[in-house]
Amino acid sequence: MSTETLPSEQADAGGSVFSSKNVLRVFFEKWPLAVLLALSWIALLVIIVAFAPFIAPYDYLAISLTDRLAPPLFLGGGWAHPLGTDELGRDVLSRLLMSVRISIVIAFLSTLIAATLGVSLGFIAAYFRGKVEQLVLMLIDAQAAMPFMIIALAVLAFFGNSLMLFTILMGFYGWERIARIARGLALSANEQGYATAVRDIGASPWRIYGRHILPNIASTLIVSMTLNFPEVILLESGLSFLGLGVQPPLSSLGNMVGYGRDYIQSAPWIMLAPSVVIVLTTLAISIVGDWLRDLFDPTLS
Amino acid sequence: MPLVSVRDLKRHYDIRLTGGLFGRRAKLKAVDGVSFDLKMGETLGLVGESGCGKSTTAKLVLGLIPATSGTVSFDGSAVTAAHDAQWRHMRRRMQMIYQDPLGALDRRLPVSAQIGEPIAVHEPHVPADEREARVGEIMTSVGLRADQAASYPHELSGGQRQRVVIARALALQPDFIVCDEPVSALDVSIQAQVLNLLEDLKERNGFTSLFISHDLKVVRQMSDRVAVMYLGMIVEEGPPEDVFHAPMHPYTQALVSAIPTPSRRGKRERIVLEGDPPNPVNKPSGCPFHPRCPSAMSECREFQPMLASHGSRKVACHLRPAPSAGLIAAE
Numbered sequence: 001m002s003t004e005t006l007p008s009e010q011a012d013a014g015g016s017v018f019s020s021k022n023v024l025r026v027f028f029e030k031w032p033l034a035v036l037l038a039l040s041w042i043a044l045l046v047i048i049v050a051f052a053p054f055i056a057p058y059d060y061l062a063i064s065l066t067d068r069l070a071p072p073l074f075l076g077g078g079w080a081h082p083l084g085t086d087e088l089g090r091d092v093l094s095r096l097l098m099s100v101r102i103s104i105v106i107a108f109l110s111t112l113i114a115a116t117l118g119v120s121l122g123f124i125a126a127y128f129r130g131k132v133e134q135l136v137l138m139l140i141d142a143q144a145a146m147p148f149m150i151i152a153l154a155v156l157a158f159f160g161n162s163l164m165l166f167t168i169l170m171g172f173y174g175w176e177r178i179a180r181i182a183r184g185l186a187l188s189a190n191e192q193g194y195a196t197a198v199r200d201i202g203a204s205p206w207r208i209y210g211r212h213i214l215p216n217i218a219s220t221l222i223v224s225m226t227l228n229f230p231e232v233i234l235l236e237s238g239l240s241f242l243g244l245g246v247q248p249p250l251s252s253l254g255n256m257v258g259y260g261r262d263y264i265q266s267a268p269w270i271m272l273a274p275s276v277v278i279v280l281t282t283l284a285i286s287i288v289g290d291w292l293r294d295l296f297d298p299t300l301s
Numbered sequence: 302m303p304l305v306s307v308r309d310l311k312r313h314y315d316i317r318l319t320g321g322l323f324g325r326r327a328k329l330k331a332v333d334g335v336s337f338d339l340k341m342g343e344t345l346g347l348v349g350e351s352g353c354g355k356s357t358t359a360k361l362v363l364g365l366i367p368a369t370s371g372t373v374s375f376d377g378s379a380v381t382a383a384h385d386a387q388w389r390h391m392r393r394r395m396q397m398i399y400q401d402p403l404g405a406l407d408r409r410l411p412v413s414a415q416i417g418e419p420i421a422v423h424e425p426h427v428p429a430d431e432r433e434a435r436v437g438e439i440m441t442s443v444g445l446r447a448d449q450a451a452s453y454p455h456e457l458s459g460g461q462r463q464r465v466v467i468a469r470a471l472a473l474q475p476d477f478i479v480c481d482e483p484v485s486a487l488d489v490s491i492q493a494q495v496l497n498l499l500e501d502l503k504e505r506n507g508f509t510s511l512f513i514s515h516d517l518k519v520v521r522q523m524s525d526r527v528a529v530m531y532l533g534m535i536v537e538e539g540p541p542e543d544v545f546h547a548p549m550h551p552y553t554q555a556l557v558s559a560i561p562t563p564s565r566r567g568k569r570e571r572i573v574l575e576g577d578p579p580n581p582v583n584k585p586s587g588c589p590f591h592p593r594c595p596s597a598m599s600e601c602r603e604f605q606p607m608l609a610s611h612g613s614r615k616v617a618c619h620l621r622p623a624p625s626a627g628l629i630a631a632e
Contacts, residue, residue: 193404199384200365201469202392203422215409298453299408 035291038284045104045281052101056094061249064089072269084269086260095251096273102246103253104281106167107232113171114232115178115225122182123209126190136179143176148235156244166236166245173235174228181224185217219293226289230282237278253278302377303338304509305362305477310335310371312357316582327582331357333533334371336608339477339509346524346541347513348556350578354533355513356400359479362511363395364388375477393423396470400482402462406454412465413450416440419472435472442505443468443498460491464498471502478510484519496522517560521545529553532581532589539614549616551594588619596620 071077072084083092125136189195237254239245246252253274260271312332317324332354347355360366367382399405417436443464484492512523521541528538537550548554555572574593591601608617
C-alpha cells in the first residue's frame with residue numbers, strides 16, 4: 001500500500017496508532033443502552049412514586065359504571081381512558097400509577113430491611129464465631145426451611161393486615177440468603193491480607209467490617225439485593241393475588257393482576273398493564289444492579 | 302533492658318493425618334522453643350528454609366496468633382493474643398511489613414487513605430487535613446510521589462505497593478517493626494531499592510526490627526545480629542559477619558556454602574544436604590538436623606542440643622559443646 005492511498009484521518013492523527021473515537025461511541029461505552037433504558041424506567045417509577053396522585057387522570061377509586069370494560073388505545077379504545085377501564089369502570093392508568101407507588105415502596109423498604117438484617121447477622125456470625133455463629137446459622141436454616149408464603153399467611157392471619165405490618169413482614173423475605181452470603185464473604189475476607197493488615201494496625205472491629213470488608217463485598221451484596229427486590233414485588237403480587245396482601249380499596253400491582261384474572265378472556269388489558277410493569281421493573285433493577293457492581297469496582301475502570 | 306524479649310516460645314498445631322477411619326491425630330510443631338532478645342534499635346535477622354517457622358515466629362512475637370506456651374514481652378509488658386482494646390493500643394508501637402504488598406492493601410481504597418489509617422485509628426482527634434499533610438510527608442519519605450496519593454493499589458507497581466505498606470507501618474513511628482520477607486515478592490532491582498529505603502528509614506527513625514528472610518544476602522545487609530532457624534528452633538545466633546564467614550552449626554555451613562558468589566568458585570566446596578527437610582509433624586528425635594547432618598554422631602540421635610554461648614554467638618550443636626560453665630553463667 002502506497003502512502004497516497006492512506007485515509008486522510010490517519011494522516012491528521014499525526015501518525016498515532018490510536019484513532020480518536022466518535023463522541024457518541026464513547027458515551028455509549030460508558031453508559032450502555034440497556035442501562036440507560038433501565039435507569040430511565042427506574043427514574044420514571046421514582047417520579048410516579050412521588051407524584052402519582054397528581055399525574056393520575058382520574059381518582060383511582062372513582063367508579064363509572066357507564067364506562068365499564070372500555071378497551072385501551074391499542075385495542076381501539078379512546079383517549080379518555082388510554083389503558084382502558086376495569087369491570088367497575090375505574091381508569092386502569094390511574095389505578096396502575098397508584099399500584100406502582102404502593103408496590104415499589106413496599107419492595108424498596110422490605111429489601112432495605114432484609115439487607116440490613118442479613119448483613120448485620122452475617123457479620124455478627126463471622127466476627128464472634130462459636131456459639132453465636134451456630135445460633136445465627138440455626139436461624140438462617142429455620143427461615144430457609146419454612147416456605148415464606150406459609151409464614152406470611154400465618155402472620156397475616158394472626159395479626160390482621162396493615163400496610164406497615166405487611167412491609168415489615170416482607171422485610172423478612174430473603175434476609176437469610178443475604179446473611180449467608182455476608183457471613184461467607186466476611187469469613188473469607190478475614191483470611192485475606194487486607195483485613196488482617198487492618199486488624200494488625202489496631203483498628204476496631206467496627207472499622208474493619210464497616211470500612212474495609214463491607215465495601216469489598218458490597219458488589220456481591222448489591223447483586224443479591226437486586227435479586228431480592230423483584231422477588232419481593234412478585235411475592236407481594238402473589239399474596240395480594242391471594243387476597244392477603246394489600247387490601248382494597250388500596251391497590252398494588254399484584255392486587256390488580258389478582259382481580260383482573262376474572263376478566264382475562266373478555267378484558268385482558270386489566271391484568272396486562274400491571275404485568276408489564278412488574279416484568280419491566282424486575283428487568284430494569286437486575287440490569288442496574290449488574291451495572292452498579294461494575295461501577296463500584298475500581299479495578300474494572 | 303531489651304525492648305523485646307522472647308522466652309521459650311512454642312506454637313503447636315493439632316492436625317489430622319490421613320490414615321485410619323478418622324485420620325491420625327498429630328502435632329505440627331511450627332515453632333518449638335524459640336528464645337531471643339532485641340535491644341532498642343537493634344535488627345535481628347531470622348533466616349531459614351521455607352516451613353521452618355519464621356513467619357509463625359513473627360506472628361507470635363506480635364501477638365497476632367496465640368502461643369501454645371512461652372512468653373513475649375515488649376517494653377516490660379506481656380504481649381498477648383487476645384484482640385482487646387489493650388492489644389489494639391499496643392499496635393501503635395509495633396507494626397508489621399508484609400510479604401505480599403498487594404494482598405495487604407485494600408484494593409478499594411486510595412493509598413493515601415490506607416497510609417493514614419493508623420493515624421485515624423490511634424489518633425482520632427487529629428483533623429483530616431493535618432492527617433493528609435502527615436500522609437504526604439510519609440509518602441515523600443518512602444519515595445512515593447504526592448500525585449500518587451489518590452491512586453489505587455492495582456495502579457501501582459510492586460515496588461511502589463511495598464513502599465505504601467512500609468509507609469503505613471511507619472505512619473505512627475512505631476518502636477518495633479517486624480518485616481516478614483518484605484522483598485521476596487519483588488524483582489531483584491526493586492529489592493535493592495526497598496532494602497536501601499528500609500535502611501535509610503531505620504537510620505532516621507531508629508526503630509527496632511525483626512527481619513525475616515530466606516535470603517542470606519538480604520539478612521546480612523539488614524541485620525545487626527542473625528539467627529538461623531531449623532524446624533522451629535534457633536540453631537545458631539550471632540553477628541552476621543561471624544555467622545556467615547565462620548559458621549559453626551553444620552546447617553549454617555550448608556546454607557552459607559549455597560550462596561552463589563562468582564569469586565568463591567573453586568575455593569569453597571558446596572555442601573549439599575542429603576534428603577528433604579524432615580516434616581515438622583514427626584520431628585526426628587535428638588537434634589532435629591541429625592538425619593541430614595554430614596557429621597552426625599550417635600549422641601545427636603538421642604539428645605537435643607541446647608543453645609550454648611561461644612563468645613558473642615550461640616550454637617546448638619553437640620560438635621560445639623559449651624566452652625566452659627563460667628561463660629554461660631556470665632551470659
